[in-house]
Amino acid sequence: MPGGFLNMDEDLADCAKRELEEETGIKNVYLEQLYTFGKHDRDPRERVISVAYYALIPSDRLTLQPASDATEAGWFAYDELPELAFDHREIARTAQERLVAKLDYSTIAFQFLPKQFTLSELQDVYEIIRSEPVDKRNFRKWITARNLIEATGNERRNGSHRPAQLFRTKRPGRVEIIR
Amino acid sequence: MPGGFLNMDEDLADCAKRELEEETGIKNVYLEQLYTFGKHDRDPRERVISVAYYALIPSDRLTLQPASDATEAGWFAYDELPELAFDHREIARTAQERLVAKLDYSTIAFQFLPKQFTLSELQDVYEIIRSEPVDKRNFRKWITARNLIEATGNERRNGSHRPAQLFRTKRPGRVEIIR
DNA sequence: TCAAAAGTGTTAACAATACACCCATGT
DNA sequence: ACATGGGTGTATTGTTAACACTTTTGA
Secondary structure (H helix, E strand, C coil), rough: CCCCCCCCCCHHHHHHHHHHHHHHHCCCCCCEEEEEEEECCCCCCCCEEEEEEEEECCCHCCCCCCCCCCCCCCCCCHCCCCCCCCHHHHHHHHHHHHHHHHHHHHHHHHCCCCCCCCCHHHCCCCCHCCCCCCCHHHHHHHHHHHCCEEEEEEEEECCCCCCEEEEEEEECCCCCCCC | CCCEEEEEEECCCHHHHHHHHHCCCCCCCCEEEEEEEEECCCCCCCCEEEEEEECCCCCHHCCCCCCCCCCCCCCCCCCCCCCCCHHHHHHHHHHHHHHHHHHHCHHHHHHHCCCCEEEHHHHHHHHHCCCCCCCCCHHHHHHHHHHCCEEEEEEECCCCCCCEEEEEEECCCCCCCCC
16 A cells, blocks of 8 residues: 655656566556545545555565665555554555456456466465355366467476466457446 | 636536536536546646546436626537647546446436437447447347346337337436446 | 227347366476 | 366356337427
8 A cells, every 4th residue: 555646747647657667576467446435534634535446466576675665665465454544444445346346257367477377376366266166167167268369388386286388368468348 | 617716515427417507507417526636737826636426417408507607618529529628638538438338337328318218218328438339139138138127008109110118227316346 | 980099918049157077297 | 096176068047139119298
């Protein structure tokens, strides 16, 4: 939950990108405007309008660049958030709700994964965000029928069991509406 | 496309409501935050951040209170909009896209209709927003299966043909997510 | 009696669900 | 050889789509 101020001659999304990078070192991730929070009393000290953005970060890039400017930043599970200031928990809830909704009708899930991923990892994303188990066979039928991913030909060996095929999205970077 | 300034101690949605009422006389309609437009050069004169809201107005209330404060306000079909200032056409397009998307997964369509309406009127809303014809029998099966509306027992006589039953929504005012 | 919109059912195609076992690997 | 996660097919149910005629009314 980084927060910062908009510079003159800076677009809103650029401000969000800059703040994210300053506090975490992360660049080039999916970023979407979430909502603008402007209740007159949300910050008791002064009138603040916050144009909130949220980013989705591939699991392999979830690091905190220690360079990050000495402010206390950290990653937390959604249901293990620490105390947050003002209405920041409401902001987090709004983002979580947006995410759950978008999972159903967009390809947003890929934004959580590295370029190559296994079908089990993709299924994990759906199960975690939906907070419920998904049938493996039906999930694989569903995702392959949608023509969004393709096998890379590579496999991942990962412990004492059969290796998993690695897939990639056909249109990386793009979040599309599906149905 | 009214636009106005936020007062101290006024919430964003209240500002939008106030502006809508000042310019059209319309109150108590569905209002939703659309998006916040903040490109640094969207207004060449000065830096402006616009937190845009959109309202949906029942067809029987689409009037302009002539009291409206002398600014030029008017109703226009979406595809017959006059020249608009700055990025205001982009704002209108964003609202139209939101509407088309929401039609599919919410009960937003009812917000365009009076308290009592016929199934043909409801079908018209879907056809107009989708810009394509809808099968009458399938539409009626679909909408009745969803348990959102009920017959009022009244009919509307409207020309030299069979009168239409009037329906109402079961939970007026509420826009719900459906699937 | 005519024109105009309201109202109504069946069938076929497709999509979603439920469900259980074998496969390939590392230890 | 065993434990682990990877990988696969079928039958059933539910949902969506295509399609045409009768009803009621006012003029």
